[in-house]
Amino acid sequence: MNGPVVVEVDGSASSRAAVETAAWEAGRHGVGLRLAHAVASPARDVWSDAAGWDPDGGGGLRDRVKRVLAEAERRALRVAPHLSITSDVLIGEPVTVLRSEAEDASLTVLGGPLPRGFGVGLLVAPGRCPVLVTRGRPNPSGTVVLTAGALPGSWRAAEFAFAEASARGADLVVPHARTFFAARLLDGPGGAIPALRKRYPEVTVRPYRGRTRRALLRAAAGAQLVVVGTHGRPGLAPGSAGRTLLRHAHCSVAVVPAGKA
Structure with a gap:
């Protein structure tokens, strides 16, 4: 396991659980953690130019996203204090963004339950990394x-x-x-x-x-x-x-x- 662990971050409760799981996985494998946030746009597929993704022009969206990513980073560091963390804000639908981000990843982590129609199959094509979907309340002493x-x-x-x-x-x-x-x-x-x-x-x-x-x-x-x-x-x-x-x-x-x- 050499590439980073990629986790979808959107500020939801399921996303917070996914961040903790991703941090634990990254920490035990000695790899970095990449926080990925998707900003939906009907006009674009994926665009990683952070200088132009705030459509309201007043910094409102930018401030909200920064808060979500900062909170996710703090949560990850509580799980693995010495973790190397990077973050990306990309324009596009979440499944498209994650497919792009997962190209060089060791593992992709998502918060569940997944929305109906979410294309998990697009993320697990041969040659891609495993996808871990966090669900429910796992038994820490279970199998x-x-x-x-x-x-x-x-x-x-x-x-x-x-x-x-x-x-x-x-x-x-x-x-x-x-x-x-x-x-x-x-x-x-x-x-x-x-x-x-x-x-x-x-x-x-x-x-x-x-x-x-x-x-x-x-x-x-x-x-x-x-x-x-x-x-x-x-x-x-x-x-x-x-x-x-x-x-x-x-x-x-x-x-x-x-x-x-």
């Missing part, structure tokens, strides 16, 4: 749950889940391998789970059964984080499991693009 299952691109999601479980001192709950392909991918020679168990021997792995919406939510109940893998096709939202968890999980949800760890 980390991996829902990636038997997908060819599940390695990266599995590696992310193991790393988070290790950092949080949490057990990792993984899907039970019900098919030959799943067993080979997850538990067979060269599979993700055995390889990652060797890399993270301190992480206790526990299986869960079922792929229904109810089973997923039951596995996520009491968790502190759920990790969702994608199918790897650019421009698409996560699969049905990811969409269910992004709408209904009571803890943060990380959506990790497909790829080999």
Whole structure:
């Protein structure tokens, strides 16, 4: 993890929670934190020239945005006092701004619940960084749950889940391998789970059964984080499991693009 952690900042309660999560992630990985604020404009897509983005001419918008960013920086430094923090104000819709900001990021953090129609899939195309959506009231002593299952691109999601479980001192709950392909991918020679168990021997792995919406939510109940893998096709939202968890999980949800760890 080398690039900064990027977090959307808008002054809302969910944004404040996202800033704290982003600061914790950046601090433990030893990378910088980038605060990104989007100023919507129907006439522009993304414009990073800060000298011209105050449309009311009187400094009102500029002052409000400065206060929001300053408060976010103070909140982040309370979590990680030695964090290197930068901030950007960009013109455009939030998803477009974040897609631009995430080009060189290690992780993008959003406050949830997300607005209906928010294009998470545009942020998690192959080659992009994982997206962490803060939700609900995560149990700090709960598990980390991996829902990636038997997908060819599940390695990266599995590696992310193991790393988070290790950092949080949490057990990792993984899907039970019900098919030959799943067993080979997850538990067979060269599979993700055995390889990652060797890399993270301190992480206790526990299986869960079922792929229904109810089973997923039951596995996520009491968790502190759920990790969702994608199918790897650019421009698409996560699969049905990811969409269910992004709408209904009571803890943060990380959506990790497909790829080999």
